[in-house]
Amino acid sequence: MTAVPEGGEPATDVSKADLVHRRLKEEIELGELAPGTPLPELWLVERMGASRTPVREALRRLATEGLVDLVPRQGARVSRVSLQSVRDLFDFRSLLEPAAMRQATEGAAADPQLRRAFATMRTEFARIQRRAPSPARARAFYELADRFDWAIIGATRNEHLRRAIAELRPHTARLRNLSHVDPQRVEVSVAEHLRMCDALLAGDADGAADALAGHLAQGLETIFRNLARGPGEGVDLLG
Amino acid sequence: MTAVPEGGEPATDVSKADLVHRRLKEEIELGELAPGTPLPELWLVERMGASRTPVREALRRLATEGLVDLVPRQGARVSRVSLQSVRDLFDFRSLLEPAAMRQATEGAAADPQLRRAFATMRTEFARIQRRAPSPARARAFYELADRFDWAIIGATRNEHLRRAIAELRPHTARLRNLSHVDPQRVEVSVAEHLRMCDALLAGDADGAADALAGHLAQGLETIFRNLARGPGEGVDLLG
DNA sequence: GTGCTCCATGCTGTATACAGTAACGCATAC
DNA sequence: GTATGCGTTACTGTATACAGCATGGAGCAC
Known part of the structure; x- marks a missing residue:
C-alpha cells in the first residue's frame, strides 16, 4: 500500500476545530481509522x-x-x-470532472501563467515515464498526479463545481489507500496523464475531457479488481 | 413576490440544532433575512x-x-x-439535474409505484394549465413544481448526485423569492413541466433531460431579466 | 482641523458542567 | 436454559462561563 496524504489544500488551521478536522480527515483518508470505527467525542478529546x-x-x-x-x-x-x-x-x-477539465483548458488558453504551470507538470510526467519502475517512482507519480488534480480544481471557474x-477528493484518496496499489497501474496512469496534459495544452477541451473520462473509467476498473482480490480491511463488500 | 417555502424535506427536528438550522434556512430562502445581514450568535440565541x-x-x-x-x-x-x-x-x-432526470426516468420505468406518482403529477400540471391566471394558480403551480423537483431528487439513484x-435547492428558492415573479413565466413553465413529465413517463431519458435543460435555460433568463428590472433588496449586482 | 493612539465594548473561540437517553449486562422469574 | 425486566454506565445534547481578539469611538497631540 502506497499511502499518499493529500497535500492539495493549503492547511490553514486558524482554529482548533480546523486542526481537529484536518487531522481526522487525514487519518480517515490514510485508512488509519478504518471504515466503521467508532469515534467517541471523549476519545478524540x-x-x-x-x-x-x-x-x-x-x-459535524x-x-x-x-x-x-x-x-x-x-x-x-x-x-x-x-x-x-x-x-x-x-x-x-465522471459527471463533474470532465466539465472541470473543460473549464481548466479554457482557463489555461486564456492565462499564460496557468498554461506554464501545466506545461511544467507535463514535463514532470514525461520525466517520470522515463524512470525505471520503483516504489519511489510510484510515490513521485502519485504526488505529481495529486498536484495536477488540484491544479485542475483550482482552474475551475464555477465555484459550485470546484467545491x-x-x-470528493478525500473519498478518492481513501479508496486509493484502502485498496492495494497495482504497480502496473502506474504505467497506464502516467500515459493517461500525458494525454490529458497534451490535450489541455493544445486547448482541446473535448479531448482533455475525454482523456479524463477514460482515466476515471480505468481507475474504477482497477479499484474494483483490487477490492475483489484483497478484501481490504473494513471494506463492506456486501453493498 | 410569491414567497414559496420549500416543503420537500421531511423536517424531522430531532435536536435543537436541527430546528435552528431549518428555521434559519427558511428565513434565508424566503428573503426575510436579506443577503449580507449580520447574524450575531447572541441575537439568534x-x-x-x-x-x-x-x-x-x-x-456552521x-x-x-x-x-x-x-x-x-x-x-x-x-x-x-x-x-x-x-x-x-x-x-x-444544468450539469447535475439532467443526469438526475435520466436516473429518475429509468427508475420510473422500473418501479410502477414511482411511475404512478409522476403520472399523478402530470395530471395535476394539466389541470393547472387549464385554470385561469391568478395568484392562487401561481402558488399552486410552484407548490406542485416543488414536489415534482423533490420527486426527481428522491428518484435519483446516485447518492452523491442526490445530495x-x-x-442547491435553497439557493434556487432564494433566487425565486428575491426576484419578482413574472406571471408570464408560469404559463411557459407549466408547459415545460408537462414536456418533462411526458418524456419521463414515456421512458425517454434523453428527452426528459433535454426538456429539463431547456427549462433551466429559460429559468436563468427569466431571473436575469427580473434582477435587471428590479434591483432586488440586498442583491449585489456588481458580480 | 486632522491624524493617531489607546481604551472600552462586543463578539467569537474554547472549555467545562449538567441533563437526558440509549445501549448493555446482570439478575431473577419461568 | 431461556427470556424478560431493571439498573448501571457511557455517551451525546445542551447550557454557560471564560479568554482573547477585532472593531469603533473618544481623547490627545500636532
Missing part, C-alpha cells in the same frame, strides 16, 4: 488535545463531507465503504 | 430560544451549504448574491 466543542464541530463537518456517519444520540463512526458507494463516487466524478469536486 | 451551542452548529451547517458566510473572529452573515453566483448556480444545475442537487 484526549487524542487531539482539544475540548469537546472543536471536536464536535470537526465531526466530516459528516457533511460524508467521511463520518452521525447517528443521533449514539455518536459518530467512520463511514463505511461499499461497492455501490465506489461506483456512485466514480459515476459522479463539489474538492469534497 | 434570543430569537430562536436556544443556547449558543446549537446556534453555532446551525450556522449553513456555511457549508453556502447560505451563510463565516468570517473568522468576526462572525456570520447571510451570503450575498451576485450575477456571477447566479450564473454559476444555473450552470452547475449535491438537494444542497
Whole structure:
C-alpha cells in the first residue's frame, strides 16, 4: 500500500476545530481509522488535545463531507465503504470532472501563467515515464498526479463545481489507500496523464475531457479488481 | 413576490440544532433575512430560544451549504448574491439535474409505484394549465413544481448526485423569492413541466433531460431579466 | 482641523458542567 | 436454559462561563 496524504489544500488551521478536522480527515483518508470505527467525542478529546466543542464541530463537518456517519444520540463512526458507494463516487466524478477539465483548458488558453504551470507538470510526467519502475517512482507519480488534480480544481471557474469536486477528493484518496496499489497501474496512469496534459495544452477541451473520462473509467476498473482480490480491511463488500 | 417555502424535506427536528438550522434556512430562502445581514450568535440565541451551542452548529451547517458566510473572529452573515453566483448556480444545475432526470426516468420505468406518482403529477400540471391566471394558480403551480423537483431528487439513484442537487435547492428558492415573479413565466413553465413529465413517463431519458435543460435555460433568463428590472433588496449586482 | 493612539465594548473561540437517553449486562422469574 | 425486566454506565445534547481578539469611538497631540 502506497499511502499518499493529500497535500492539495493549503492547511490553514486558524482554529482548533480546523486542526481537529484536518487531522481526522487525514487519518480517515490514510485508512488509519478504518471504515466503521467508532469515534467517541471523549476519545478524540484526549487524542487531539482539544475540548469537546472543536471536536464536535470537526465531526459535524466530516459528516457533511460524508467521511463520518452521525447517528443521533449514539455518536459518530467512520463511514463505511461499499461497492455501490465506489461506483456512485466514480459515476459522479465522471459527471463533474470532465466539465472541470473543460473549464481548466479554457482557463489555461486564456492565462499564460496557468498554461506554464501545466506545461511544467507535463514535463514532470514525461520525466517520470522515463524512470525505471520503483516504489519511489510510484510515490513521485502519485504526488505529481495529486498536484495536477488540484491544479485542475483550482482552474475551475464555477465555484459550485470546484467545491463539489474538492469534497470528493478525500473519498478518492481513501479508496486509493484502502485498496492495494497495482504497480502496473502506474504505467497506464502516467500515459493517461500525458494525454490529458497534451490535450489541455493544445486547448482541446473535448479531448482533455475525454482523456479524463477514460482515466476515471480505468481507475474504477482497477479499484474494483483490487477490492475483489484483497478484501481490504473494513471494506463492506456486501453493498 | 410569491414567497414559496420549500416543503420537500421531511423536517424531522430531532435536536435543537436541527430546528435552528431549518428555521434559519427558511428565513434565508424566503428573503426575510436579506443577503449580507449580520447574524450575531447572541441575537439568534434570543430569537430562536436556544443556547449558543446549537446556534453555532446551525450556522456552521449553513456555511457549508453556502447560505451563510463565516468570517473568522468576526462572525456570520447571510451570503450575498451576485450575477456571477447566479450564473454559476444555473450552470452547475444544468450539469447535475439532467443526469438526475435520466436516473429518475429509468427508475420510473422500473418501479410502477414511482411511475404512478409522476403520472399523478402530470395530471395535476394539466389541470393547472387549464385554470385561469391568478395568484392562487401561481402558488399552486410552484407548490406542485416543488414536489415534482423533490420527486426527481428522491428518484435519483446516485447518492452523491442526490445530495449535491438537494444542497442547491435553497439557493434556487432564494433566487425565486428575491426576484419578482413574472406571471408570464408560469404559463411557459407549466408547459415545460408537462414536456418533462411526458418524456419521463414515456421512458425517454434523453428527452426528459433535454426538456429539463431547456427549462433551466429559460429559468436563468427569466431571473436575469427580473434582477435587471428590479434591483432586488440586498442583491449585489456588481458580480 | 486632522491624524493617531489607546481604551472600552462586543463578539467569537474554547472549555467545562449538567441533563437526558440509549445501549448493555446482570439478575431473577419461568 | 431461556427470556424478560431493571439498573448501571457511557455517551451525546445542551447550557454557560471564560479568554482573547477585532472593531469603533473618544481623547490627545500636532
